[in-house]
Amino acid sequence: MKHNPYRTEKIAFSLLFLATIVVLLPVILIIGIIVQKGWPAISWEFLTAMPEKGMREGGIFPAIVGTLFLVLGTLTFALPLGVMSAIFLVEYAKDNVLTRLVKLAIINLAGVPSVVYGLFGLGIFVMFLKFGASILAGSLTLAIMVLPIIITTTREALESVPQSFREVSLSLGVSKWQTIRYSVLPHALPGILTGIILAVSRAAGETAPILFTVAAFYLPKLPDSIFDQVMALPYHLYVISTQVPNVDPKVRYGTALVLLLIVLSMNFVAIVLRSKFRKKKKW
């Protein structure tokens, strides 16, 4: 075969294009199958009623509420802690051994398998601190899991604000904290928000961390306090898929669809925010 750069170019392009399409395929299939099989189950009753007959009928209301409570609880702990430590790391911490150790620890925290968080939560919050299996213990466990996401995205958002903004502010005799408050945070906010939403969707979708710390197998009532157990969508899905016999598949797929919609819509909001931020960026 004669050397033909034009043909080589065409082959390379086709291969790269094909690879991209193959990546797309599973996403489309997953969403397609779940929507197709789950859509018939979705009704007002399915979303707002208690489960009945050993979860084979009725709705998934307590699982939706439980997931929302867990997300809220997770944010309550992870948001202030994560954002504040990111501000400290970027704006105040000097580059020394301790700082580098902290950064390394955060990266490692992100790599810990989620079931390990579950065990950790069981050991510390459920048993040692005696919170029992509860919204509090589950939220704390999830919070530790999403901390690295929030810290990393917040750090990136802060670092993307030009150093010159800080210098201008400081050169006017403005204090360091006011500089951060008025010249850095406002411009980093959309980036921070994106990270928060990603954290939320992660917290809403994980099963392993809540398995031992909060999730109830079957609890057809709403929680009274943060020391109550709740049902949660991912665990409920696991239960009706593997633990309860003779569940109508459409109930399973319906539950999966609701979970998927919650997580996807959060990701969608994150994407919209990010693109708005990029358009607004004026430097």
Next chain:
Amino acid sequence: MVNNGVKIEVQGLEIWFDQIYALKPLNIQIKDKEILGVIGPANSGKTTFLRSLNRFNDLNDNFRFKGSISLDGKNIHKDIAVGELRKKVGMVFALPIPLPLSIFENVVYGPRRHGVNDKNKLEEIVERTLKEAYLWDEVKDRLQVSGMKLSGGQQQRLCLARTLAVEPDVILYDEPCSGLDPISTAKIEEAMSRFKDKYTQILVTNNTKQAARVSDRTAFFLMGDLVEIDRTDKMFTYPSDSRTNDYISGRFG
């Protein structure tokens, strides 16, 4: 307040960044309301010297220094809080850096942070400083427009107005015209000449001709050393050091 017309007194100042010896022992007196031009090639220590006057070198973690600097007889590291020092010693940077805010909000950024919130007072500050910076006529009808929409020269005058808004005694210029066209440069220089009765000004510049045009005295730095400081007219006609002569006549640098 002023000791024999001396505004800033630098005694035995030495500066290191990590292992780099950036400024060799420096003694210099800056007179009240003079314009001191500072010239020298890259890495001569002129910007390091300038940034030591508002303690901007402190932002660098590896910064170490010896010696003392006093402003109106007060040691700037011991007797004055760093925020107060920077209010008194303003700085205009090499590149115009408007904050992503309106023209109005850019100018009042400093005053607002220092607790001025009265609308009339802020409007007064904006009009006064923009007039002083020769920008008022060009922007008075569009103060709510983003400062980033202005041209480079206008942006630099906006930054000058922002510096003036916190009412400094001293203004440091760090190569303020390096990115500007000749007309914008002329406007900044005109503003500097008009400021003579109000502010003490220190101009670091790569442009020796600019120092010759604007400054009362000129200091020449080379490799961290102050080679020579003298009246500008004398320095540019009869420099006492041959290295100064070589530099200003364009033989190196």
